[in-house]
Amino acid sequence: MKTTAAAADGAKANPVKKRKKAAYKSGHSSMTKRSLRKWSWLFIGPVFAAFIIGFIWPFAQGIYLSFCGKFSVISQARIKGFENYVKAFSDETFFHSFWFTALFAVVSVILINLLAFTIAYALTQGVKGSNLFRTVFFMPNLIGGIVLGYLWSMIFDGLLDLWTTQNLVDNETYGFWGLIILLLWQQVGYMMIIYIAGLQAVPDDMIEAAKIDGATKTQTLFRVIIPNVMPSITICTFLTLTNSFKLFDQNLALTGGKPGRLTEMLALNISNGYSNMATRGMAQAKAVIFFLFVAALGIAQLVATRRKEVQQ
Numbered sequence: 001m002k003t004t005a006a007a008a009d010g011a012k013a014n015p016v017k018k019r020k021k022a023a024y025k026s027g028h029s030s031m032t033k034r035s036l037r038k039w040s041w042l043f044i045g046p047v048f049a050a051f052i053i054g055f056i057w058p059f060a061q062g063i064y065l066s067f068c069g070k071f072s073v074i075s076q077a078r079i080k081g082f083e084n085y086v087k088a089f090s091d092e093t094f095f096h097s098f099w100f101t102a103l104f105a106v107v108s109v110i111l112i113n114l115l116a117f118t119i120a121y122a123l124t125q126g127v128k129g130s131n132l133f134r135t136v137f138f139m140p141n142l143i144g145g146i147v148l149g150y151l152w153s154m155i156f157d158g159l160l161d162l163w164t165t166q167n168l169v170d171n172e173t174y175g176f177w178g179l180i181i182l183l184l185w186q187q188v189g190y191m192m193i194i195y196i197a198g199l200q201a202v203p204d205d206m207i208e209a210a211k212i213d214g215a216t217k218t219q220t221l222f223r224v225i226i227p228n229v230m231p232s233i234t235i236c237t238f239l240t241l242t243n244s245f246k247l248f249d250q251n252l253a254l255t256g257g258k259p260g261r262l263t264e265m266l267a268l269n270i271s272n273g274y275s276n277m278a279t280r281g282m283a284q285a286k287a288v289i290f291f292l293f294v295a296a297l298g299i300a301q302l303v304a305t306r307r308k309e310v311q312q
Contacts, residue, residue: 066285070278077281084285093261094286097269104176104265105244108183112240113233115188120195121221134196137189145186149253152182168255175255175263182250187243191236198232199225227308234305241301245294266290 061074066084068077088094119137123130140148156168156178168174202225210220226233248267251257257264257272264272270290273283 062284063288065281066288068281068284071280072277080281084281085289087282088285088289091282091286093264094266094269096262097264097266100176100263101245101247101265104179104247105241108180108244109237109240111180111184112187112191113236115184116191116236117195117229117233119188120192120199121225123192124196124199134189134193137192139189140186141190143186145247145249146253148182148186149250152178152185153254169258169263172259172262175258178254179247179251179263179265182254183244183247186250187240191240194232194236195229198229202228230305230309234302234309237305238298238301242294242298245290245297 064079065071065074065077067079067081068084069080071077119133123133127133143151153168156174160166160168160174166174168178206224206228207220210224215223246267247265248271251263251265251268252271255263257268261269266286267290270283270286273279273286
């Protein structure tokens with residue numbers, strides 16, 4: 001009877017203890033929130049200041065310089081209006097670089113993502129030594145673009161000497177596919193890692209359910225696996241698209257825009273404009289146009305692919 005009475009008293013006391021515990025947690029939580037508000041500037045402030053100094057201020061100066069005439073330093077810049085933008089849109093080399101870069105981006109985005117997904121899918125099927133293969137495929141991404149450009153230029157010239165009398169920089173078609181092969185070799189391994197992470201996150205019960213329903217491997221791949229890997233596809237498509245348009249160091253080292261600026265991509269075209277003080281304002285206007293175009297294209301791609309993502 002005493003034991004029963006003690007248990008009853010404990011049961012009566014439990015609500016009181018629970019209320020005290022809840023009140024303690026609530027007070028502790030509010031104190032934590034006040035502390036975070038008080039000291040958040042200490043952590044956010046340096047990062048925000050670095051962002052302003054390293055990105056916002058140079059970006060604002062770049063927009064200002066795009067409306068200026070020739071200059072060697074910023075203090076010498078004088079506003080001339082929209083003249084630089086008019087010249088940029090009437091520059092034939094700029095338009096050729098745009099269409100060359102656009103074609104390059106389309107081909108590279110398709111090939112990189114197809115190869116990366118295929119390799120990732122193969123390496124997640126229980127292949128022996130898959131970790132070694134992942135390391136080997138990823139390693140080219142660690143090499144700088146300038147080094148890759150000069151390395152592959154020697155490889156391509158050596159191969160072309162066996163078949164033709166031309167070098168890589170003597171033919172626009174050779175230069176285009178040389179850049180494609182270089183970028184494939186560099187980026188497929190990186191995108192493969194992202195696809196492997198997405199494939200490993202596909203719920204096993206969904207794949208098992210598809211097997212039970214009699215779905216073939218092809219049906220499982222296109223109706224179960226790929227819809228669930230859409231977040232990885234979104235990321236990889238965005239990275240390959242923006243990287244293809246922003247390609248600079250590989251283009252500079254591999255072809256340098258030769259022959260006759262026919263393999264000159266947008267970033268290299270803008271950079272070459274800075275070599276002459278009289279065309280720096282126009283080059284800066286091209287840079288602003290380039291930024292707006294790539295930003296709009298990247299946002300549109302993110303919106304389009306995220307709509308197809310499956311909520312697990």
